[in-house]
Amino acid sequence: MSRHFVGIATLFAILPAVHAADDYKLGPDSERQAGVPEGIVTQHKWKSNVFPGTERDYWVYVPAQYDGKTPACVMVFQDGGGYQSATGAFRVPIVLDNLIHRKEVPVIVGIFINPGNVSAAPGQGQGRSNRSFEYDTVSAQYVSFLEKEILPEVGKDLKLRQDAAGRGICGISSGGICAFVAAWERPDLFSKVLSHVGSFTNIQGGDVLPGMIRKTERKPIRVWLQDGSNDLDNLHGSWPLANQQMAAALKFMRYDFRFEFGDGGHNGKQGGATMPEALRWLWRDTPAAK
């Protein structure tokens, strides 16, 4: 009897610990650390002409190390409210505080932009969310909104780098495809892309991208894609398959890319947990401002 007991106990002892899916946790670089100077985040509003009738909130993070003389690198985050929140999944200002302090990334100004809304005239029904139109459309309209409106506006008070090597762009879900398309359309403006559970599906025809990547001369952009095997599968497409298609196309065309494929769903948990590593990878060997 005791022999069987020891045998069974041994079996349980050597079984690997059961791993729950989507079990991602923030690491120490996503938490405030003692002795690390904190940057400042300010909130603003913008009315656009490139997307006429829209209004939106945006936030600007300026690191403590910004000296007002050296042009700072820029990273733009779509659905910015979520990315800049100190209690959200990503906590980008906290991560940047830690990484910039240790010189693991250059001095980066963060611009966190929410999608536009068009309010209804009084008494005329509901306002319109412009998010899908702005983020899911495969065109140069959104990046020209950044080029003509947001970057010059933020650049009025801050010295920002004007070269693609000094600019990155990031987003989640529709914001992920938005970030990729911005750099794809204007690699002279953005050279680094970070996509979390990106919607490379047929919401607004974005599923053309893997084929376009394969039949277009390689562009000077660096891409970090994150997705999970339990991401969405619906009328627009399969997110896990779409992200794997994107990764396969980038690999075929020998892009500098990383594909982090976990087991999460349509959320920012894995993206948040890997944000410090993604930023270090994207901004590695960034040349100094000219």
Place this chain on the structure above:
Amino acid sequence: MKYLFAPCLMFAAGVAAAQDMPLHEIIKAGATWKTSTDAMPTQKSADYSVSPARTLSYKGKPLKIPLERPTACVLALGGSHLLVADAGERYVWAFQIQRDGSLGPGDRYCRLRVVGDERRKYATPPESFRADPSAMTSDAVNRTYVATNLGIQIFDPTGRLCGVIASPPGRVTELAFDGTQLFAHADGKVYVRKMLAEGRK
């Protein structure tokens, strides 16, 4: 009978592989456009030309074709066909060349990539669906090169897009190969780019 199976399979595989022409077999990794002091090489186009007034001619005699606005032409497939680009829409047409040099029936052959997305046609100006094909050439294995507003689009001998490569700065009005060098004339300057593909001898 079964002894024919393997050779048939190999033949089919060979044909399929010959049509598989990715960009990295055409362009040289790391090569870019450089300005050149050389003159543009002349293209052998066997007497077909498109005038600036958009008339296609054979040995000076106008040819009637169902294209709104032909812009450029190039011989294809060993001289059996003439490819003609149309500024009016997004296709390069292929016409069979008859013994006397006139053109037989043709059809849309190479579908150019355009800026506009057909799913948003109602919200996009018509110009977005025109590629502005302004120059053409071909290479030794019958690929076609078309200068457009999105870059130089390269098609395989069956008319399928292999890929789009960057143009030199400006609007390209002439394209020609000299060995493995692709020359382009744009806005008064001559540019050259080293390729893996080469022109016909």
